[in-house]
Each structure stands twice: as structure tokens, then as C-alpha cells.
Amino acid sequence: MKLKDILGNWIFRNVALAVVLIFVFVVVVNCSLSMCTRHGQEIPVPDFYGKSFDEALADADSAGISVVVTDSVYVRGLAPGAIYMQTPKAGSHVKKGRTIRLTANTMAPSEVYMPSLVGCSLRQAKAELQRSGLVLGRLIYVSDIATNYVLKQQRNGADVKPFMPLPSGTTVDLVLGLSSDDQTVIPNLIGRQYLNAVDMIHDNSLNVGRVRFDRSIKNHADSIAAVVASQYPKHGHESVLKGSSVDIFLTADKAEPSKD
Template sequence: MSFKTFLKSKLFFRHLGYAVAIASGFLLISLLWLNIYTRHGQAGPVPDFIGLSLDEVAKVAKKSKLNFTVIDSVYTDSVEKGMIAEQNPKPGFKVKKGRNISLIINAIQPEMVPVPDLLDLPLRQAVALLENAGLEVGALVYKPDISIDVVLGQQYNGREVEANSTLEKGSQVDLILGKGLSDKRTSVPNLVGYHFERARSRIIGASLNVGTYIFDNTIITAEDSAKAFIYQQNPAYSENATVQLGSSIYLWLTTDSSKLPVDSTLIIGAMGSIAPMEPSNPIEL
């Protein structure tokens, strides 16, 4: 039988049918195996574990067919001690069954850190040392002295705190500073458009204190407060505005950009964030 004759024969078509059937079956089995292996279509939202105990986490994870691992601990006031403070992936994120969720638990005992020796250091260096130690700058209290912006004392809750003594991480240490023997004044920084933490750094850097800060009705959650920016300050910024060292600046915060002054020197960032343009001649303190 010639090849052309074979191609026209029933035997050829029978073998071709067998080959197609085998290939189709193999493809179907492969797709079924791949579907099972990847759990296609079985992704679900990650539960919210924040604020739950480990026993509660275990029950929720089992019900959702997820695994979890506690990878670290922190100390925070946002949740009760011993409860979950953070998670990754975040609640609502779509994952497949069997996915491992990383958790951070709120420590039962706060982390204690040593207080650095700040005496006789300039303010900027003292601030850097405090922050590196896991502490925060509290009030800046000025008194007459031959030095200016040099640390004369360090206090916690109104009492002197010695170097190398320990405080809870995140505690605020008040600094007693020299203001010179004359009535030295400092320029009022422009804070409109800044997020709170950056504004706070600028205030301290100007040898001033953060006064009362007020959130408007656009700020409800912790996430809102993290996104909030300053739309008003008192004393207000002007090129010639000055105040005494240690004075307080009061702040008003919002997430509503329409509250920003029309004539403010603000620019909108690429991601929609609001950032003040730096003055052309910034004041060095």
C-alpha cells in the first residue's frame, strides 16, 4: 500500500482518532491536575486578625484553611497586650487556601531602653541620640544661661532622669536648654501642608514646642491621622514672624486639601500627596 493510499484508508483515520483521543485525554488530565495544584478559583479574603488572641487566631485560621506564624513582637497602645498588632497580608487581601499569614503580637511587657547622656550636647545632637535610642523628645524648656540650645538637664515626668537609667521605648524626655543671656528669638517655620511627624521635627529643629493639635471631622481612623496634613498653624508663618525660644505652635490637621490656603506655596506630588515647597532662603538655626 502506497503512502497516499494509506492516508485515504480507514486504518489511517482510525489511528488518527486514537491519537486525538489520547492527546485530548492527556490535556484534560493536565488541566485538572494544574487546577488542583494551584487551587484555581479558591482564593478568599484574609480575615482580620488584629486585636485577636493567639487562640482566637488559631480558630479563625483553621476555619479559613490558612496557616499563620508569629514573626515578631512590638509594644503598642493600639491593641491590648498579648493581642495581634499587625499582619501580612492585610485583611481583605485575596489569598489561596494554605497561605501562611505573618503576624506581629503586642508584647505583654514593654521594651525598656537606656537613656543616653545628653548633658552639654547641642539640641540637634541630643534629638538624634534620643531617637536612635528609641525615645522621643518631649517639651523643650528654656532658661537663662550663657549657652544657647545646649542641654542643661533631662527630665521624665517632671523628674531628672540619669543617663543609662531605663525607660519604656517611645517615652518622651523633656530637655532643659540654655537660651542665652539675652531675649533670643527664633523664626516661625512654615508648617502648612506637612504631615504631623515632619512638622514636629521642624518645630523641634526651630527650638520650639508642639502645642495642642486638633483633628477636623475628616479624620476618624488611625489611617486618616497618618495621612492628615496641617492646614492652619498658630502663630502663623510669615517671613518676619519670630517667637521666643521654647514657645508652642498650635496645629490644625485635615485630609481635605480644599482647606489649604489658596495662596499657599504647596505642590501636589506625583502620587497625590501634598508637600510644601521649601523656602528659597531657608533659615539655618
């Protein structure tokens, strides 16, 4: 059969038309889906940490996304109103138009009241401080038969009376009793997050010594999520007196430390 006869055949013409229509349909559907999902237009989320809301809003507008403050906390050392956390995290890839949820630092800490800790064990006092929104500071041991029981509660070297109003997050030092031969062991802190490591140090009647962060730590949020890469004295070291200090070195690289 000649080419002219084939092209003139109505069956061939209908099949060819159907193929063309299917091709056009597929192209239109793909284009529509691309427009609806904005395929290929994902952008990295800016880092809003430490910025004011106006600065975060300007950065978000430039990136083609939006921001909204959904929560607030008080973080000592961070400017009032500054952004503390964000979801999704900085560097995450999102589509244009996505709303980023922000947590801002409150303008001032709330007021709390100092609990009465004298006569409490260290464990009881630590729990009570946490419930009251206060922070355990130095453990100061003095010779006394009431080992590991609170003799005084202090702030900046001065006694703090029970029910005294204090800003939330205030650091409170405890003076505790210690017999002459009362010792403790060094816990294994490797791989522990910062706050967890601090808790473990205090739970073993020890003080936090020097705290150092490597270059992977960029901001306050990084420091909270950081893990202990090394410590001194090391775990397994001979027993030490209660109140001794433990130095910790932290990193954001969670692949670096390895627990013994």
C-alpha cells in the same frame, strides 16, 4: 465518497482518535493544574491587628490559612501579646493554606537608662534619646544665653537624673535655652509620614501641637503610615518663636495631600 466509506477509512479513524486523546489530555492537565494551584480559591486576609494570638488563630482557621508569630516589639497603648503587624497585609488575597507572619506586642517594655543630656545641643540630645530607646516629648524654652542647648531633662514635670532606669519608649521633655529674639521657620510637612513629620517639627525647634486623624485611619499601624494632609501654621508662614506648636491633620489616603 459516501459517509459510510469515510467513517470506515482507517486514516480517518486514527485522526479522530488522536483528536479525542489530545482533548482528554488537555482537560486532565488543566484539572490537575487547577487542583495543584487551587486556582480560583484565593481569599482575603483577615485583619489581625489588636487581637490576641488565640483570636488570630481562630480567625485564620475559619479562613483556611495559618498564622505564626515571627517577631515582637513593644508598642505603648497596645494590649500585651496583641498583634501589631502582619505580612501579607489585611485585605490582601492569598491562596488557602498560606501562612501569615505576625508581629506581636511584648508583654512589657525593656528597661533602658536615661542618658546625660544637659549641655547637649537639641540635635545631639534627640539622637541620644533615640539610641537609648526613649522618645522626645515637649521642648520647653526658657530665657538663657545657651540657645537650643539642654538645661534640664524631665519626665512628667520632674527632673530625670542620668542613668536612671526607665521603661523603653518613655517620653522625655527637654528644657532648652532661648534668647529673646531667637525664631525659626515652619517646615513643609504636607505628604510626610507621621513620624517623619514629628522629626521635622522637632528639628526646627518646634513642638507637635494637635494631631488629628481622618476616618481613613482604622488602627495604630494606619496612623504610623498616615501622611500629613494639612498643617497649621502653614509652610511659609512668618517666622515664629522656638517652642511654638504646629498642628497636623493626617490621612491614609496618600493621593489626597500634595506638596507645595
